[in-house]
Amino acid sequence: xDRPPDIDRELAARARRGDLAAxxxxxxxxxxxxxxxxxxxxxxxxxxxxxxQEAFIKAYSALGQLRSGAPFRPWFLQIVANQARNRRRAAxxxxxxxxxxxxxxxxxxxxxxxxxxxxxxxxxxxxAAVAALPEHERVIVECRYLLExxxxxxxxxxxVPAGTxxxxxxxxxxxxxxxxxxxxxx
Amino acid sequence: xxxxxxxxxxRALADEVFPEAPSLVEGVLSGxxxxxxxxxxxxxxxxxxxxxVGGVLLIPAPREAVARFxxxxxxxxxxxxxxxxxxxTATGVAFGxxxxxxxxxxxxxxxPELPRLDGLTEPDVYVRSDxxxxxxxxxxxSAPGTPGLVVTEFETAGExxxxxxxxxxxxxxxxxxxxxxxxxxxxxAHTIAFFGADGSLVEDSxxxxxxxxxxxxxxxxxxxxxALSLDEVLDIARSIGPG
Numbered sequence: 001x002d003r004p005p006d007i008d009r010e011l012a013a014r015a016r017r018g019d020l021a022a023x024x025x026x027x028x029x030x031x032x033x034x035x036x037x038x039x040x041x042x043x044x045x046x047x048x049x050x051x052x053q054e055a056f057i058k059a060y061s062a063l064g065q066l067r068s069g070a071p072f073r074p075w076f077l078q079i080v081a082n083q084a085r086n087r088r089r090a091a092x093x094x095x096x097x098x099x100x101x102x103x104x105x106x107x108x109x110x111x112x113x114x115x116x117x118x119x120x121x122x123x124x125x126x127x128a129a130v131a132a133l134p135e136h137e138r139v140i141v142e143c144r145y146l147l148e149x150x151x152x153x154x155x156x157x158x159x160v161p162a163g164t165x166x167x168x169x170x171x172x173x174x175x176x177x178x179x180x181x182x183x184x185x186x
Numbered sequence: 187x188x189x190x191x192x193x194x195x196x197r198a199l200a201d202e203v204f205p206e207a208p209s210l211v212e213g214v215l216s217g218x219x220x221x222x223x224x225x226x227x228x229x230x231x232x233x234x235x236x237x238x239v240g241g242v243l244l245i246p247a248p249r250e251a252v253a254r255f256x257x258x259x260x261x262x263x264x265x266x267x268x269x270x271x272x273x274x275t276a277t278g279v280a281f282g283x284x285x286x287x288x289x290x291x292x293x294x295x296x297x298p299e300l301p302r303l304d305g306l307t308e309p310d311v312y313v314r315s316d317x318x319x320x321x322x323x324x325x326x327x328s329a330p331g332t333p334g335l336v337v338t339e340f341e342t343a344g345e346x347x348x349x350x351x352x353x354x355x356x357x358x359x360x361x362x363x364x365x366x367x368x369x370x371x372x373x374x375a376h377t378i379a380f381f382g383a384d385g386s387l388v389e390d391s392x393x394x395x396x397x398x399x400x401x402x403x404x405x406x407x408x409x410x411x412x413a414l415s416l417d418e419v420l421d422i423a424r425s426i427g428p429g
Binding site: 020023024027028031032034035036039045048049052053054056057058059060061062065066075076078079082085086089122123126127130136141142144145146147148158159160161164173176177180 | 189192193195196197198199200202203204205207208209210211213214215217218296297299302303304361363364365366403404405406421424425426427
């Protein structure tokens with residue numbers, strides 16, 4: 001994955017000096033990731049869009065609090081996660097995997113070439129297995145593999161220590177393999 | 187199949203699972219061009235502080251001895267020269283009615299956020315519905331009958347004021363999250379005051395188990411009381427999220 005932190009630092013430094021064009025570049029670099037992180041938390045495209053947009057606006061105001069040389073991405077993702085939690089709280093709780101299952105079943109989304117390489121039946125089973133995970137394990141799997149966040153970033157987004165991310169991910173992978181019939185359950 | 191292979195398959199699902207991301211640049215730049223919300227909040231804070239001072243002046247000494255104000259976001263600390271602990275302290279704190287976690291939202295209108303550190307047991311949950319907007323208290327035991335950790339959450343109609351009352355009580359500003367700062371109060375009791383959702387002034391004293399961390403995140407104010415170090419309490423604060 002392309003994560004050149006030097007570009008982020010330079011753009012953030014320019015934005016801190018009031019360069020809106022630099023900040024617009026940062027927004028373009030992270031708008032998809034911000035939206036997806038927000039969607040993981042609130043499970044509503046409209047709320048996720050609002051949360052991501054609010055996060056960018058808050059982050060701009062708070063750029064002065066970002067330590068010089070500190071990476072923009074984990075700091076920003078924490079702001080996104082906070083905004084999304086606020087949105088989710090305001091909207092009330094949802095049985096949030098319903099929307100994921102609906103997307104998967106509807107076929108509205110166009111599979112990427114990479115996705116097409118995965119057998120359709122296997123993919124269906126895999127989605128069902130992910131859907132069946134306890135929420136606290138599912139969100140870790142989504143952050144680590146669907147969004148390809150680092151352990152530290154996942155810890156920021158989910159709000160748990162990095163060690164907890166590691167242990168929950170390990171348990172989740174075991175549960176997935178059991179659900180897929182690859183290993184025997186307890 | 188290895189975990190690496192399974193991870194690869196999971197990554198391949200991403201584009202199917204997530205809705206298409208909208209472009210945010212135009213909305214963000216428009217938002218940045220609007221008048222600053224921060225300026226509006228500062229005005230509100232000053233107004234509320236003035237009202238609180240007015241309220242304090244209606245109460246007999248020693249509370250009228252207002253010395254200094256310190257503010258972060260929506261939380262203001264008011265130092266006073268003399269201190270008188272509210273009477274409720276002597277007999278313990280009225281947490282409100284004991285209830286179940288999943289019943290809280292129906293009473294107070296918001297879902298409490300929970301610390302999510304490993305090792306915490308299920309809390310005893312109390313709600314105060316007499317406070318406009320509702321006040322939720324989560325008690326985590328560290329020893330039988332002794333609250334080791336108290337988390338309080340409430341919505342406010344405006345700003346929150348903390349009266350730093352006892353001699354020897356110290357406070358300092360701490361960073362909780364990138365855009366969230368709070369106050370860490372050590373060494374004794376204090377009173378917290380805020381406007382409930384109906385605009386009425388509510389006062390409550392922190393006086394249970396030790397030091398206190400107070401901060402606001404949007405409409406919710408959080409307070410942690412614990413006989414723990416600042417680092418330990420910050421870990422707890424940073425783990426707080428929707429249950």
